[in-house]
Amino acid sequence: MPSSIFQKSNPAADITLLPKLGMSKKEFIADFKHYYSHRLGRDENCRSPHYAYEALSMAISDRLVERWKNTYNACRIQNCKTAFYLSMEFLMGRSLSNAMLNLGVNDIVSEALYELGLDIEELIDAEPDAGLGNGGLGRLAACFIDSCATLQLPVTGYGLRYEYGMFCQNIENGEQVERPDHWLRNGNVWEIERPEYTHRVKFGGHTESHIDELGRKRSTWVNTQDVLAVPYDTPIPGYQNGTVNTLRLWKATATEEFNLQEFNAGDYAESVAEKNTAENITMVLYPNDANENGKALRLQQQYLLASASLQDVIANWVGRHGNDFTHFADKNCFQLNDTHPSIAVAELMRLLVDIHGLDWDEAWRITRKTMAYTNHTLLPEALERWSVNLMQSLLPRLMEIIFDINAHFLAEVSAHWPGDFDRMRRMSIIEEGHEKQVRMAYLAIVGSFSVNGVAELHSKLLQEGLFKDFYDFWPEKFNNKTNGVTPRRWLAACNPELAELITDTIGDGWVTNLSELEKLKPYADDAKFRQKWYELQQASKQRLIDFNKEEHGAELNVESLFDVQVKRIHEYKRQILNVLHVIHLYERIKRGDTANWTNRCVLIGGKAAPGYVMAKKTIKFINNVADVINHDPDVGDKLKLVFLPNYRVSAMEKICPGADLSEQISTAGKEASGTGNMKFMMNGALTIGTLDGANIEIREEVGDENFFLFGLTEEEVEEMRQDYNPQAIIDEDADLQGVMRLLECGHFNQFEPGIFDDIIASIMSPHDPWMTIADFRSYIDAQRSVEEAYRDKERWTRMSIINTASSGKFSTDRTISDYNENIWKLTPVKVDF
Numbered sequence: 008m009p010s011s012i013f014q015k016s017n018p019a020a021d022i023t024l025l026p027k028l029g030m031s032k033k034e035f036i037a038d039f040k041h042y043y044s045h046r047l048g049r050d051e052n053c054r055s056p057h058y059a060y061e062a063l064s065m066a067i068s069d070r071l072v073e074r075w076k077n078t079y080n081a082c083r084i085q086n087c088k089t090a091f092y093l094s095m096e097f098l099m100g101r102s103l104s105n106a107m108l109n110l111g112v113n114d115i116v117s118e119a120l121y122e123l124g125l126d127i128e129e130l131i132d133a134e135p136d137a138g139l140g141n142g143g144l145g146r147l148a149a150c151f152i153d154s155c156a157t158l159q160l161p162v163t164g165y166g167l168r169y170e171y172g173m174f175c176q177n178i179e180n181g182e183q184v185e186r187p188d189h190w191l192r193n194g195n196v197w198e199i200e201r202p203e204y205t206h207r208v209k210f211g212g213h214t215e216s217h218i219d220e221l222g223r224k225r226s227t228w229v230n231t232q233d234v235l236a237v238p239y240d241t242p243i244p245g246y247q248n249g250t251v252n253t254l255r256l257w258k259a260t261a262t263e264e265f266n267l268q269e270f271n272a273g274d275y276a277e278s279v280a281e282k283n284t285a286e287n288i289t290m291v292l293y294p295n296d297a298n299e300n301g302k303a304l305r306l307q308q309q310y311l312l313a314s315a316s317l318q319d320v321i322a323n324w325v326g327r328h329g330n331d332f333t334h335f336a337d338k339n340c341f342q343l344n345d346t347h348p349s350i351a352v353a354e355l356m357r358l359l360v361d362i363h364g365l366d367w368d369e370a371w372r373i374t375r376k377t378m379a380y381t382n383h384t385l386l387p388e389a390l391e392r393w394s395v396n397l398m399q400s401l402l403p404r405l406m407e408i409i410f411d412i413n414a415h416f417l418a419e420v421s422a423h424w425p426g427d428f429d430r431m432r433r434m435s436i437i438e439e440g441h442e443k444q445v446r447m448a449y450l451a452i453v454g455s456f457s458v459n460g461v462a463e464l465h466s467k468l469l470q471e472g473l474f475k476d477f478y479d480f481w482p483e484k485f486n487n488k489t490n491g492v493t494p495r496r497w498l499a500a501c502n503p504e505l506a507e508l509i510t511d512t513i514g515d516g517w518v519t520n521l522s523e524l525e526k527l528k529p530y531a532d533d534a535k536f537r538q539k540w541y542e543l544q545q546a547s548k549q550r551l552i553d554f555n556k557e558e559h560g561a562e563l564n565v566e567s568l569f570d571v572q573v574k575r576i577h578e579y580k581r582q583i584l585n586v587l588h589v590i591h592l593y594e595r596i597k598r599g600d601t602a603n604w605t606n607r608c609v610l611i612g613g614k615a616a617p618g619y620v621m622a623k624k625t626i627k628f629i630n631n632v633a634d635v636i637n638h639d640p641d642v643g644d645k646l647k648l649v650f651l652p653n654y655r656v657s658a659m660e661k662i663c664p665g666a667d668l669s670e671q672i673s674t675a676g677k678e679a680s681g682t683g684n685m686k687f688m689m690n691g692a693l694t695i696g697t698l699d700g701a702n703i704e705i706r707e708e709v710g711d712e713n714f715f716l717f718g719l720t721e722e723e724v725e726e727m728r729q730d731y732n733p734q735a736i737i738d739e740d741a742d743l744q745g746v747m748r749l750l751e752c753g754h755f756n757q758f759e760p761g762i763f764d765d766i767i768a769s770i771m772s773p774h775d776p777w778m779t780i781a782d783f784r785s786y787i788d789a790q791r792s793v794e795e796a797y798r799d800k801e802r803w804t805r806m807s808i809i810n811t812a813s814s815g816k817f818s819t820d821r822t823i824s825d826y827n828e829n830i831w832k833l834t835p836v837k838v839d840f
């Protein structure tokens with residue numbers, strides 16, 4: 008590195024010294040005009056809102072960058088402990104409206120744009136979503152870093168900068184068609200490339216052992232094909248507190264000396280084309296939610312994230328402390344978002360032992376004091392395992408280290424339970440068998456000091472089931488951290504009218520202390536307040552109707568009950584159960600059983616993993632049933648079924664304020680937490696749900712009388728599984744027979760014979776893991792109580808207010824405070840601004 012680009016004669020000069028940027032309307036207008044006209048080269052003839060969006064974002068970004076440097080310097084001066092959130096996914100959505108809210112410039116900027124003849128909403132909608140995640144897990148990471156910044160905790164997010172994010176979903180002939188999401192096509196004003204912090208990541212090659220100068224056996228990893236990881240930083244602003252933290256995303260690029268042989272042999276073009284294999288690593292997000300998939304490229308992604316991030320942290324450490332790692336674990340903590348980055352356990356060992364020369368035991372002590380692991384699933388098929396063969400060929404040194412970690416670990420197990428070979432086989436990080444596999448969750452547990460689940464029930468089931476042996480061994484490692492969502496994005500920004508009513512009523516403390524929403528409870532009995540609440544809810548429903556119309560058109564009636572299920576399409580989430588209820592309502596209409604009817608619009612949205620056949624068939628099923636119902640003149644406004652295409656963060660920001668009823672109907676014991684349920688509750692929707700994930704805690708907070716509970720408990724599900732007989736249940740239930748009759752006669756697939764046979768077979772199977780038929784009756788009955796409650800407008804509105812008022816626990820500010828108190832132990836850093 009050059010020591011300095013500056014003249015030695017003038018060391019006092021500071022080229023970064025600038026006056027503080029102004030926050031007045033005049034200054035925003037001036038900056039906007041400057042960027043629009045000079046930087047982007049546009050004028051009044053430009054019709055696309057994109058450039059106006061960019062110009063405004065540049066003006067906003069400048070203000071963030073100013074605070075970003077302050078935050079960075081404040082942390083550096085205080086030499087504070089830092090946590091690093093390692094995640095393969097950050098489902099950020101849009102940045103502009105969030106940045107304006109957190110800077111506190113919403114009103115001033117709206118006025119400035121109004122003066123310029125521009126519509127702020129149109130600019131906000133011109134921003135593409137940063138869709139660098141699949142669903143709940145990726146969105147959680149985004150909410151977490153928002154709360155860390157708001158709580159002024161020194162936390163950096165580390166992830167991957169996928170060139171293509173989550174695919175865009177089109178519906179053609181009722182089926183999902185995927186289109187690539189080239190979200191960076193028009194550039195990204197929110198990121199700053201920092202090539203000076205590039206790291207080299209090794210792949211392939213082999214290891215060689217030798218004896219070092221201290222007589223210790225050492226390994227070197229040689230003959231590797233290297234890739235460079237280049238960081239792109241995005242500012243993460245806290246809520247009106249001067250703090251701006253960092254999300255650092257890695258892009259893979261070729262090393263400068265790539266494929267020198269071919270180059271020298273004259274194959275210039277071949278050699279340059281090779282660059283692609285390096286850049287492929289961060290080309291695309293894998294679109295599988297809660298499903299492992301075993302592809303080599305995915306393992307390369309995981310290792311690139313782990314290695315580049317750890318090298319980054321260690322380079323920073325060595326820059327300040329040299330090779331002295333004595334206090335490394337006191338100052339650094341890595342939170343692993345699921346097993347995806349858990350190769351970090353072995354990589355930290357490699358860096359400490361191979362690169363920095365520590366003894367194995369010392370390195371292991373440090374690793375076990377810095378790593379913490381969050382589990383996100385109870386589905387065994389989602390637990391990641393990598394074939395030993397693949398890991399040996401792609402990451403030979405890491406495989407060696409994992410074998411060594413396992414040998415040390417099994418010796419511990421053996422000392423604790425002498426002669427218990429069955430237990431050792433069960434707990435081994437290496438699964439023996441036809442093809443040996445590395446169990447990544449076990450590597451994460453063995454290498455971490457903390458293992459947490461994401462809701463009370465989930466954490467309990469981990470200890471009793473999936474990780475029981477490990478809980479018996481290390482009960483002190485296990486803990487729960489119930490998920491949350493950020494109330495800035497998911498109430499203040501997405502539902503500004505409701506937020507204003509709340510602030511006018513109880514003050515604005517709720518934005519950073521969500522339990523203050525409790526103060527709304529007395530207003531549930533105030534008829535005038537209820538009327539205002541009801542009117543705002545109806546206005547949100549109208550906006551949702553308009554949004555839906557813009558996106559694909561379908562006439563919805565704002566007076567109907569808006570019944571919404573949006574989330575990834577997965578069998579365990581049971582979208583099919585929802586459709587069975589819709590078919591039942593349709594069948595009642597056709598029978599003329601419509602006394603005391605409640606009009607209902609059922610909205611379902613979500614993406615299916617492109618390789619998940621049943622999930623894609625479910626989308627087709629929803630669309631076919633919708634087609635029949637929506638075109639039947641007997642049905643009219645009584646019932647509508649709509650599939651909302653291309654569900655994503657920015658869509659949810661319009662959907663959750665407009666929902667009356669939130670569908671959280673997974674098979675008990677299968678949904679780890681859910682966070683969609685929390686967004687709906689915060690915005691005043693009532694939940695119909697099973698005793699699963701965080702639904703249980705939602706019901707505890709809001710009270711049984713304000714929650715529509717149905718279905719078997721997790722224990723009852725496991726009990727009934729022994730002799731589950733769906734046919735016997737159907738034989739006892741006339742409503743269910745009516746539904747099955749329509750399905751079996753092909754009423755919803757009259758010109759497509761047999762296409763839903765596999766759906767019918769799956770719910771009719773005694774081995775149906777999701778037990779859909781078992782919960783049908785109690786679901787239908789619960790929906791009846793929903794209708795009764797909705798017909799009493801005053802009662803419903805009261806329940807809606809109580810739901811929002813009781814949602815305080817589900818702020819990620821609370822979740823992150825829990826992580827910090829029990830796991831990270833960071834000190835907040837005040838920043839002057």
Ligand SMILES: *Cc1c(COP(=O)(O)O)cnc(C)c1O
Binds near residue numbers: 574654656684686
């Ligand atoms: C909140 C959210 C999710 C998670 O929804 P669940 O109902 O908890 O599965 C998934 N995708 C998006 C876009 C979200 O905003």
